[in-house]
Structures are given as structure tokens and as C-alpha cells.
Amino acid sequence: MSVKTRTAVVDCDIHNAPRNEEALLRYMPKRWREARAAGGRLDAAVEARRETLGDRSYLGAQYPRATPRASRTDAWPPSGDPPASDLPFMREQLLDRYGIECGVLTPMLGAGEQLDLERGAALASAINDWQAAEWLEPEPRLRASINVAYEDGQLSADEIHRMAVDPRFVQVLMLIRTAEPLGRRKYWPIYEAAADHGLPVGIHFGGWSRGPNTGVGYGSYYIEDTVGMANAFADQLTSLVCEGVFDRFPGLKVVLIVGGIAWLAPLMWRLDRAWSLLRHEAPRLRRLPSEVIREHVWVTTQPIDEPSRPQDFMTLLQQMRMDDHILFATDYPHWDFDAPDRALPPSVPAALREAILRGNAHALYRLTDPAQTH
Amino acid sequence: MSVKTRTAVVDCDIHNAPRNEEALLRYMPKRWREARAAGGRLDAAVEARRETLGDRSYLGAQYPRATPRASRTDAWPPSGDPPASDLPFMREQLLDRYGIECGVLTPMLGAGEQLDLERGAALASAINDWQAAEWLEPEPRLRASINVAYEDGQLSADEIHRMAVDPRFVQVLMLIRTAEPLGRRKYWPIYEAAADHGLPVGIHFGGWSRGPNTGVGYGSYYIEDTVGMANAFADQLTSLVCEGVFDRFPGLKVVLIVGGIAWLAPLMWRLDRAWSLLRHEAPRLRRLPSEVIREHVWVTTQPIDEPSRPQDFMTLLQQMRMDDHILFATDYPHWDFDAPDRALPPSVPAALREAILRGNAHALYRLTDPAQTH
Numbered sequence: 001m002s003v004k005t006r007t008a009v010v011d012c013d014i015h016n017a018p019r020n021e022e023a024l025l026r027y028m029p030k031r032w033r034e035a036r037a038a039g040g041r042l043d044a045a046v047e048a049r050r051e052t053l054g055d056r057s058y059l060g061a062q063y064p065r066a067t068p069r070a071s072r073t074d075a076w077p078p079s080g081d082p083p084a085s086d087l088p089f090m091r092e093q094l095l096d097r098y099g100i101e102c103g104v105l106t107p108m109l110g111a112g113e114q115l116d117l118e119r120g121a122a123l124a125s126a127i128n129d130w131q132a133a134e135w136l137e138p139e140p141r142l143r144a145s146i147n148v149a150y151e152d153g154q155l156s157a158d159e160i161h162r163m164a165v166d167p168r169f170v171q172v173l174m175l176i177r178t179a180e181p182l183g184r185r186k187y188w189p190i191y192e193a194a195a196d197h198g199l200p201v202g203i204h205f206g207g208w209s210r211g212p213n214t215g216v217g218y219g220s221y222y223i224e225d226t227v228g229m230a231n232a233f234a235d236q237l238t239s240l241v242c243e244g245v246f247d248r249f250p251g252l253k254v255v256l257i258v259g260g261i262a263w264l265a266p267l268m269w270r271l272d273r274a275w276s277l278l279r280h281e282a283p284r285l286r287r288l289p290s291e292v293i294r295e296h297v298w299v300t301t302q303p304i305d306e307p308s309r310p311q312d313f314m315t316l317l318q319q320m321r322m323d324d325h326i327l328f329a330t331d332y333p334h335w336d337f338d339a340p341d342r343a344l345p346p347s348v349p350a351a352l353r354e355a356i357l358r359g360n361a362h363a364l365y366r367l368t369d370p371a372q373t374h
Numbered sequence: 375m376s377v378k379t380r381t382a383v384v385d386c387d388i389h390n391a392p393r394n395e396e397a398l399l400r401y402m403p404k405r406w407r408e409a410r411a412a413g414g415r416l417d418a419a420v421e422a423r424r425e426t427l428g429d430r431s432y433l434g435a436q437y438p439r440a441t442p443r444a445s446r447t448d449a450w451p452p453s454g455d456p457p458a459s460d461l462p463f464m465r466e467q468l469l470d471r472y473g474i475e476c477g478v479l480t481p482m483l484g485a486g487e488q489l490d491l492e493r494g495a496a497l498a499s500a501i502n503d504w505q506a507a508e509w510l511e512p513e514p515r516l517r518a519s520i521n522v523a524y525e526d527g528q529l530s531a532d533e534i535h536r537m538a539v540d541p542r543f544v545q546v547l548m549l550i551r552t553a554e555p556l557g558r559r560k561y562w563p564i565y566e567a568a569a570d571h572g573l574p575v576g577i578h579f580g581g582w583s584r585g586p587n588t589g590v591g592y593g594s595y596y597i598e599d600t601v602g603m604a605n606a607f608a609d610q611l612t613s614l615v616c617e618g619v620f621d622r623f624p625g626l627k628v629v630l631i632v633g634g635i636a637w638l639a640p641l642m643w644r645l646d647r648a649w650s651l652l653r654h655e656a657p658r659l660r661r662l663p664s665e666v667i668r669e670h671v672w673v674t675t676q677p678i679d680e681p682s683r684p685q686d687f688m689t690l691l692q693q694m695r696m697d698d699h700i701l702f703a704t705d706y707p708h709w710d711f712d713a714p715d716r717a718l719p720p721s722v723p724a725a726l727r728e729a730i731l732r733g734n735a736h737a738l739y740r741l742t743d744p745a746q747t748h
Binding site: 211214222236273281319 | 550551552553554555556557558583584585586587588589590591592593594595596597598600601602604605606608609610612613616617634636637639640641642643644645646647648649651652655656664677680681682686689693709710
């Protein structure tokens with residue numbers, strides 16, 4: 001079945017994955033390969049994810065399906081390899097089928113979640129080298145995200161400097177649940193390095209908090225995790241804004257990936273009101289929070305958080321006033337995949353549809369810059 | 375200065391307080407008075423709150439001002455007693471000045487936050503007896519909230535049964551940050567007892583989580599706490615809905631007090647979408663989450679979370695579709711007090727203004743029921 005879409009599409013969230021653990025491990029230095037073979041932490045994390053159907057403990061967000069990385073059941077390639085690990089099948093199922101002109105890879109393989117930070121940094125470098133060699137090299141429609149061991153600012157900055165020379169890497173990747181709120185100083189070297197290279201920092205749904213995954217304890221169901229993740233995004237954006245990170249690094253751009261969009265306008269109202277009453281307490285924040293957000297923050301459509309009445313969707317966009325900062329993403333191959341031809345309600349005008357599906361991503365990631373072509 | 379308001383007003387959030395610790399302690403059994411005199415936990419909590427100006431640690435939300443209970447600086451009575459502890463001054467500054475026909479007391483004095491649960495239950499009973507004797511008895515415009523040691527369901531239910539015979543107690547009071555998400559079974563006896571007596575459960579801004587006060591760690595500023603509290607409300611409502619609490623106790627009504635309102639519509643959209651994909655995982659939730667919320671949940675106006683463009687306020691209400699579930703509250707004597715004549719934008723039509731300022735509270739709390747008059 002072929003699907004016609006009116007406009008070319010840029011997909012800002014594609015999760016590629018290694019065929020098996022060896023496919024990635026061979027990019028790691030020998031020392032870490034051996035540590036891994038002796039039963040490293042990656043093993044346990046991967047196994048835990050495989051066994052999450054029905055069994056949830058105090059670890060935080062768990063995927064709702066037993067397939068690797070919460071994938072659509074039809075995302076298994078004919079080869080039998082795991083979803084999103086087979087480039088020819090991804091071409092067929094995603095890039096060709098939906099006319100994806102350009103797609104940004106966002107592999108989530110645990111680089112930022114290692115207790116051994118140097119192991120995390122080695123894993124991040126391996127993921128980046130693997131993306132360059134096995135995904136960017138054979139497929140010119142793809143761009144990549146620089147993985148970093150984001151719980152250490154300096155190790156992350158080093159990796160950003162190493163990879164930013166390759167223009168096919170168009171952003172730095174973090175996850176939204178972290179050990180501390182993202183505005184705190186430990187993360188500043190990441191923002192500084194990214195801003196220096198003109199790279200946005202993409203922050204994706206997921207990660208592991210070091211305490212309960214809400215501010216009021218552990219919920220019983222995955223449905224609470226996936227709904228509550230929007231609150232993690234709101235908390236992190238609050239921290240970034242209140243700590244004055246965007247004043248400190250004026251070139252910093254942040255992309256909130258797969259966090260939804262509907263919570264943003266109410267958060268801006270609440271922040272603006274609190275700032276008008278309490279600005280003396282957060283001296284590094286010198287402007288109205290909503291102004292800072294509208295200048296420095298981008299969001300992706302997946303999930304679209306569509307209001308129950310379709311006409312409310314345009315109202316939502318009018319409240320946000322961030323039309324040129326909304327990017328399209330499929331979240332392929334995850335279970336809650338959004339198809340480009342169905343992600344936006346019919347009420348979205350053609351020009352805005354084109355901007356969300358393509359133009360905004362071109363402007364942010366400079367996809368049309370000649371320097372971007374390899 | 376006298377202020378004219380077009381309609382009588384019901385204030386759904388007035389924080390009265392004891393004149394000094396002795397004023398409340400004399401309502402406690404001797405055993406607890408002595409424990410207190412020897413340096414009980416209440417002491418430490420009260421002292422900690424007095425010293426929060428500029429000094430924040432890992433305890434969670436702290437008030438931004440050194441005045442007791444985050445009060446307006448003009449809320450000190452001429453007697454020199456603490457804000458909200460002097461009924462004649464409260465009459466003058468709040469009830470008379472703004473034409474408050476009826477006000478619901480919501481004293482926040484730590485009953486639910488004691489590690490020694492039996493001490494908490496004794497403190498809750500003392501607060502309730504003190505409210506009856508020193509506030510409801512002399513002032514017929516006031517109603518009260520039943521304080522409970524809400525981290526124990528059974529002790530709380532016992533206190534609800536004890537107090538519900540007095541029709542001047544119109545709701546049960548909890549705080550939004552708790553040891554576990556509010557949908558979990560340990561809290562069910564509270565909901566059962568409240569529903570049995572037809573009493574709403576009011577859940578107020580504040581409380582202490584047992585971990586970081588967000589799902590992503592501890593923020594640096596109070597401004598992050600006060601903005602992020604909306605996310606605690608969203609997480610708790612998600613838990614209550616997903617655990618099927620409202621199906622289990624069909625008579626249960628919940629009032630979210632001082633949590634803002636703008637986050638509610640986006641949460642309903644997100645919950646409905648997640649439920650449509652994941653309903654098999656939360657089998658006790660049998661209906662669309664937004665339907666459950668619109669039937670069982672009320673919110674107060676303080677803070678109003680007013681959009682930056684006044685015309686957006688009516689849009690917000692249209693997205694919520696909960697016009698008859700919005701209650702007015704001043705949050706007196708707190709620093710972010712909302713005056714009845716300024717809390718709602720001019721765009722709110724007269725009938726809706728009357729409903730929010732008065733009618734909705736009458737219907738919920740049955741203030742006009744003859745049985746309510748003492």
C-alpha cells in the first residue's frame with residue numbers, strides 16, 4: 001500500500017537500533033567489550049525491558065509491550081532482527097512509504113544512564129560511530145543525534161566537540177528523566193558545547209529518575225508513566241528557564257521530543273504569573289518566561305495531544321504561539337507511532353502543515369545548508 | 375476602604391490558624407501535650423517554616439517569605455498574633471470587606487505529615503475540635519474542613535465518622551504531596567468514608583513528598599516548587615483516575631484547591647488518548663478519563679492561571695467544560711491572595727461569574743441545605 005502525502009516530510013524522531021548487542025559492541029574499546037561480556041549493566045537493562053509485560057517494579061517508566069523498545073508489532077523485519085535495526089526494512093516501512101525527505105535518528109541505548117560514567121561515555125562514542133558508519137553512510141536521507149553520557153557535563157562536552165565536525169550530526173540527545181533538574185550547573189557544559197557548535201539539544205521522553213518517577217511517588221500503571229511524562233517535561237523546562245540557562249547560553253536551542261505539546265501554554269501562563277510575583281528569587285531569569293520559551297524551545301508533534309474536539313487544535317496552537325517551533329516526528333518504531341498523513345487534524349491550514357511537516361525542521365537543523373550534504 | 379462586589383461570594387479556601395501553639399495544644403490529650411512540650415515534631419516543622427527566607431534544603435516546597443504560613447505582610451492582626459489566628463481581624467479584612475457570605479476553613483497544621491500516625495490522628499482531632507469551638511461557634515459564616523492523618527486510611531476514616539455528624543464540617547482535607555500516589559489502596563478508606571457521608575475530599579497545594587518534590591529531582595528555587603505543584607496535581611489526578619477510584623466510590627467528589635486550572639484540559643486530552651491505547655492495563659477504569667474527571671472533580675480559582683491575553687480565559691473554560699465545577703477561593707492569608715473583585719477577567723459573563731463566586735460552592739457543599747444551619 002502506498003500513501004500519498006501532499007508535502008515532503010522531515011521526521012524528527014526515528015529510533016534506530018543495533019541488530020544485536022555485538023553489532024554495537026564492536027565499536028567499543030576492548031576494555032569495555034570485555035566488561036560487557038562479563039555481565040555489564042547494559043545487559044540487565046536490556047533484559048529488564050524485555051520482561052516488562054505485566055510486571056512493573058519501582059524502576060520508573062517501563063514499556064507496555066514485551067517487544068524490544070516498545071515497538072509496533074509490525075515493526076519486526078523479515079530478517080528476524082529487532083525492530084529498527086534493519087535499514088532496508090526501515091526504508092521500506094518508513095522513509096519510502098511516507099515520503100520522508102529527511103529523518104533524524106534518536107537511538108536510545110542507555111549512554112546517559114550508566115552509573116559508571118566513563119563506561120557511559122564509551123558507549124555514547126560507540127553509538128555515534130555506529131550511526132555514522134552503518135546509518136548515515138549508506139542512507140543520505142538520515143541525520144543523527146550525538147549521544148552523550150549526560151550525567152557528566154565535561155565528558156558530554158568532549159563528545160560533542162568530537163562529533164560536531166561531522167555536519168550529519170544535527171543535535172545532541174538527552175532523555176527527560178535525569179538525576180537532577182536540567183537547569184542545574186552540572187549540565188551546563190553540555191549546553192555550552194552545543195551552543196558553541198550551533199547544535200540544538202534534543203531531550204526525549206524516557207530516562208530514569210533517581211527517585212520516584214513523579215513528585216508524589218510511584219504510580220501503579222504504565223498509563224500513569226506515559227501521561228505523567230508530560231509533567232516531567234514541564235518540570236525540566238521550569239528548571240531550565242528559572243535557572244537562567246537560556247540567558248547564560250543565548251545560542252542554546254532545546255527540542256522537547258515526544259513530550260506532547262498541549263501542556264506548554266498553561267505552563268507559560270503559570271510561569272509568567274509566578275515570575276511576576278517571585279522574580280527576585282531567580283535573578284538569572286531576566287525576561288518573561290514565556291518569551292524565553294518561545295525563543296529557545298521547540299517541540300515535536302508526537303504525541304499530538306489532540307483535543308477531543310478537532311476545532312480546539314487550532315485554538316491550542318494560537319495559545320502556544322509557537323507555530324514555527326513545532327516539528328513533526330513519527331517516533332518510529334514505537335507503539336504509539338504517528339503517521340505523517342494522520343498526525344495533524346484537517347483544520348490545520350496548508351502553510352502551517354508544510355511548516356510543521358518540513359519547513360520548521362529545515363530551519364532548525366539547517367538541513368538545506370550545503371555544508372550539511374555529505 | 376470598602377469594596378463593592380456585584381454578588382455574594384463563597385470563599386472556598388481560608389486558612390485559619392491558632393494564636394500560638396498553646397491555643398491548639400490544649401485540645402490535645404495530656405499524653406500528647408507532654409510529648410510536645412518535650413520537643414515533639416510539630417515544633418521542628420514550625421521552626422523550619424519560620425526560617426525559610428533564602429535558605430532552602432532538600433525538604434521540598436518551602437514558603438518564600440519568613441512570615442508564618444507565607445502570609446501577606448498586611449495580614450498581621452493589630453494584636454500581634456500570627457496571621458489568620460484572630461477572628462475579629464479576619465472578619466474585618468476578609469469576610470466583611472469582600473462580602474463573603476460563607477467561607478470554608480482549610481487550616482494546614484501538619485496533621486497528615488506526622489511520622490507518628492497516632493500523634494497525627496490526635497493532632498487532627500484537636501484541629502477539628504478547635505475549629506468547632508473557636509471558629510464555627512462564634513462565626514456562622516464559616517464552615518470547616520475535617521483534618522485527618524491521611525497517611526493512614528483507617529485512622530482518617532474514624533475521624534471522618536466522628537466529625538461528619540456536625541453539618542458545619544463540609545469536606546475532608548488532604549494535601550497534594552503525599553507518601554504514595556493518591557489512587558493507591560492505602561487511601562481508599564478515606565474516600566469510602568467521605569462518600570458515605572456525602573462529603574467532598576478537598577486536596578490542597580502543599581504537603582511533603584517522601585522523595586524529591588518532582589519526578590526529576592530537587593529544583594533550586596521556590597518558584598520551581600510553586601509552578602511545579604500543578605504537576606503534582608496532574609500526577610495525583612492521573613493516579614486517582616487510573617486506579618478507578620471514582621468507579622469504586624461513585625459518590626466521591628474531589629476538590630483540587632489552589633492547584634490552578636489551566637493544566638486540566640491538556641491532562642484530559644492526554645489521559646483520553648492514553649486510555650484509548652492502553653485501557654487493558656488499567657481495568658478498573660471503565661470510562662473515558664475526561665468523563666470521570668468532569669463528573670467527580672472540582673477546582674478552585676486560586677491561582678487563576680490567567681492566560682496572557684484576557685480573551686483566552688473564556689477559551690480555556692470552553693476547553694475544560696467544567697463551568698459548574700469551578701469554585702472561588704482567596705487562599706487567605708497567603709501571599710498570593712486573590713480578591714473576589716479581581717480574580718476573574720472581565721470577559722466572564724455574569725451568570726458564570728455568579729456560579730463561580732457563589733452558586734457552584736452552594737451546590738457542592740450544600741450550603742443552603744437547612745440541615746447545614748447550626
